[in-house]
Amino acid sequence: MTKRAYRTFQSLLLALLGLFLLSRIWNGSIVFYINRRFVILVLLAGLGLMAISQALLRSRPGEEEHEDHHEMDDSHEQQEHPVEHASFSGWNLAWMTVPLILGLVLPARPLGSVAVANRGMNVVAPLFFPGADQTVLIGIPPTQRNILEWMVLFEQAEDPDEYAGESADVTGFVYRDPRLKPGEFMIGRFMLTCCVADALAVGMVVSSPEADELSENSWVRVQGEVYAYWLGEQKIPAISAVSIAPIPEPEQPYLVP
Amino acid sequence: MEKANSPHANKILWWILGVALFLLATVSGVLIGISWDGGQGKGWIALVDQVSMFSTIFLGIFIEAVPYLFLGTLASGLVEVFVDQDSLLKIIPRSKLGSALAGASLGLFFPVCECGVVPLARRLFRKGLPAPVGISFLLAAPVLNPIVIASTFAAFGNTPVFWGRLAMTFLISILVGGVFAFQTDHSQVLLPSSSMAYQPVAPLQRNVIGQRTAPGVGVAQRLQKVAVIAANEFFEMGRYLVLGALLAAFMQTLIPQGWLLAVGQGPILSVLVMIALAVILSVCSTVDAFIALAFAGSFNAGSLLAFLVYGPMVDIKSTLMFLRVFRRRTVLYLVTLPLMLILLAAVAMNYFVRF
Numbered sequence: 001m002t003k004r005a006y007r008t009f010q011s012l013l014l015a016l017l018g019l020f021l022l023s024r025i026w027n028g029s030i031v032f033y034i035n036r037r038f039v040i041l042v043l044l045a046g047l048g049l050m051a052i053s054q055a056l057l058r059s060r061p062g063e064e065e066h067e068d069h070h071e072m073d074d075s076h077e078q079q080e081h082p083v084e085h086a087s088f089s090g091w092n093l094a095w096m097t098v099p100l101i102l103g104l105v106l107p108a109r110p111l112g113s114v115a116v117a118n119r120g121m122n123v124v125a126p127l128f129f130p131g132a133d134q135t136v137l138i139g140i141p142p143t144q145r146n147i148l149e150w151m152v153l154f155e156q157a158e159d160p161d162e163y164a165g166e167s168a169d170v171t172g173f174v175y176r177d178p179r180l181k182p183g184e185f186m187i188g189r190f191m192l193t194c195c196v197a198d199a200l201a202v203g204m205v206v207s208s209p210e211a212d213e214l215s216e217n218s219w220v221r222v223q224g225e226v227y228a229y230w231l232g233e234q235k236i237p238a239i240s241a242v243s244i245a246p247i248p249e250p251e252q253p254y255l256v257p
Numbered sequence: 258m259e260k261a262n263s264p265h266a267n268k269i270l271w272w273i274l275g276v277a278l279f280l281l282a283t284v285s286g287v288l289i290g291i292s293w294d295g296g297q298g299k300g301w302i303a304l305v306d307q308v309s310m311f312s313t314i315f316l317g318i319f320i321e322a323v324p325y326l327f328l329g330t331l332a333s334g335l336v337e338v339f340v341d342q343d344s345l346l347k348i349i350p351r352s353k354l355g356s357a358l359a360g361a362s363l364g365l366f367f368p369v370c371e372c373g374v375v376p377l378a379r380r381l382f383r384k385g386l387p388a389p390v391g392i393s394f395l396l397a398a399p400v401l402n403p404i405v406i407a408s409t410f411a412a413f414g415n416t417p418v419f420w421g422r423l424a425m426t427f428l429i430s431i432l433v434g435g436v437f438a439f440q441t442d443h444s445q446v447l448l449p450s451s452s453m454a455y456q457p458v459a460p461l462q463r464n465v466i467g468q469r470t471a472p473g474v475g476v477a478q479r480l481q482k483v484a485v486i487a488a489n490e491f492f493e494m495g496r497y498l499v500l501g502a503l504l505a506a507f508m509q510t511l512i513p514q515g516w517l518l519a520v521g522q523g524p525i526l527s528v529l530v531m532i533a534l535a536v537i538l539s540v541c542s543t544v545d546a547f548i549a550l551a552f553a554g555s556f557n558a559g560s561l562l563a564f565l566v567y568g569p570m571v572d573i574k575s576t577l578m579f580l581r582v583f584r585r586r587t588v589l590y591l592v593t594l595p596l597m598l599i600l601l602a603a604v605a606m607n608y609f610v611r612f
Binding site: 010011013014017021024030032033034038041042044045048049051052053055056058059092093095096098099102103106107108109110111112114115117118119120193194195196197198 | 303306307308309310312313314315316317318319320321323324325327328331480481484485487488489491492493495496499500503505506509510513538539540541545548550
């Protein structure tokens with residue numbers, strides 16, 4: 001690969017990578033991967049990559065000759081073995097095509113119940129996360145609380161039964177937890193602090209005569225009455241469903257505290 | 258010796274990738290086999306789901322880390338073009354202790370995480386930063402910088418975990434940097450391409466960029482050079498990010514987290530498990546405090562501390578990047594010395610400190 005071609009290829013890849021990041025923001029699928037708090041950083045990086053790509057293209061051949069030399073030869077041995085050098089350069093760039101290929105070939109999909117099977121379903125809320133405070137959560141009308149908020153309330157309550165009878169309205173995906181009985185399923189969401197690498201599944205039990213007809217991983221909205229469910233030694237939040245309605249996957253599939 | 262090193266490291270990388278792909282193929286095969294008896298093409302669905310989950314996790318780590326890597330390479334380019342070698346050496350104290358302290362505190366002025374710190378450290382090495390100082394910097398900067406201190410405080414507040422993280426990182430980075438202060442021959446520590454002597458085309462370079470006062474070398478041209486350096490380093494270090502994210506995503510797809518968590522109770526095992534988790538998750542140090550929070554319910558303070566101190570120093574992607582800067586034996590030290598120190602500290606904390 002000549003230096004000129006190397007530089008052009010580099011520039012092209014940077015531009016594609018920047019475009020890829022920006023397109024994920026544009027079509028909203030960026031939230032499948034990271035907490036929306038960090039989207040601004042990705043936006044800046046996308047723009048920055050494209051700017052660098054432009055700057056590379058504009059660097060004039062005459063001037064860049066030696067810079068090229070200096071920067072591409074990352075150790076002496078590469079200078080002495082041009083063949084090695086060439087292969088190094090090519091592969092060096094090829095790695096960056098991996099995210100592009102994976103991102104473009106496979107459709108963007110958020111984590112679902114398959115990931116729960118690997119990560120386990122948490123029925124007890126993680127003790128802290130930003131904003132986990134009983135006093136604040138009690139202020140939220142019961143039908144506006146999400147799964148995580150119910151879990152935190154149950155976790156922090158002296159007697160979770162005090163919430164029994166309140167009406168709940170939550171959305172999530174259907175997960176068949178082996179710990180549950182027929183007529184029950186888990187309504188789950190992933191909670192994201194940073195990116196999907198740290199996603200934790202959280203869920204509430206739903207009991208309903210329709211429970212066994214729902215297909216796994218489909219999104220539902222469950223309305224009903226809250227009660228405390230004994231799972232092993234713990235009282236966890238559960239809903240006795242009045243209505244279960246199938247819904248399309250939300251644009252923000254994760255809970256992002 | 259160095260001549261054999263780089264292509265060799267390259268070969269190793271390809272082997273790792275090959276083995277990882279082979280594992281994925283095998284496991285997918287097994288998964289298909291398991292789910293096949295359900296009939297109705299369920300095996301395919303299971304495979305597609307696994308691959309899709311793998312891709313989501315990989316892209317998650319990658320997209321999350323790209324801005325920080327980019328920032329690091331940009332900083333490296335700016336240092337190369339705008340920081341004068343002599344003035345850098347002037348501000349570094351001469352004494353062993355002073356220089357280690359300086360290295361550990363340097364992060365306060367360079368807010369980078371563990372992806373960004375490696376290219377920046379190498380650039381500083383090339384500018385003549387002594388190896389021990391740079392190593393202290395490398396280990397400390399991902400935690401001891403304004404962004405991470407703020408995010409840790411937001412997550413843990415004024416608790417022993419917060420102060421412990423800062424103190425342990427400071428101590429370990431100074432100790433490990435101090436160990437390397439006894440190796441005065443820096444060529445034993447650094448790859449030749451990371452050392453100050455590395456000036457393959459110095460005279461030419463000086464002509465254009467070195468004479469900063471020369472007419473015709475405008476800001477635009479210098480920025481162009483920053484761009485060229487940033488781009489080169491972005492690709493050079495970026496492939497380790499890609500590889501690290503691939504490995505981390507494989508692990509997360511194939512190893513049920515429940516296994517680790519089930520094993521990980523007790524004052525010693527919990528620390529080991531959280532260290533393993535830090536390495537496997539490979540999350541960025543700017544946000545790992547919130548992730549540690551997620552485990553705060555099920556893990557003790559010592560193991561959380563180990564996660565928060567060891568993770569930013571060593572994880573899959575940063576270890577791979579180290580191989581680009583240091584000799585392999587140095588990398589071994591950089592991985593094991595902090596490991597032993599944090600193990601000791603965290604276990605001691607679990608046994609002797611009561612909250």
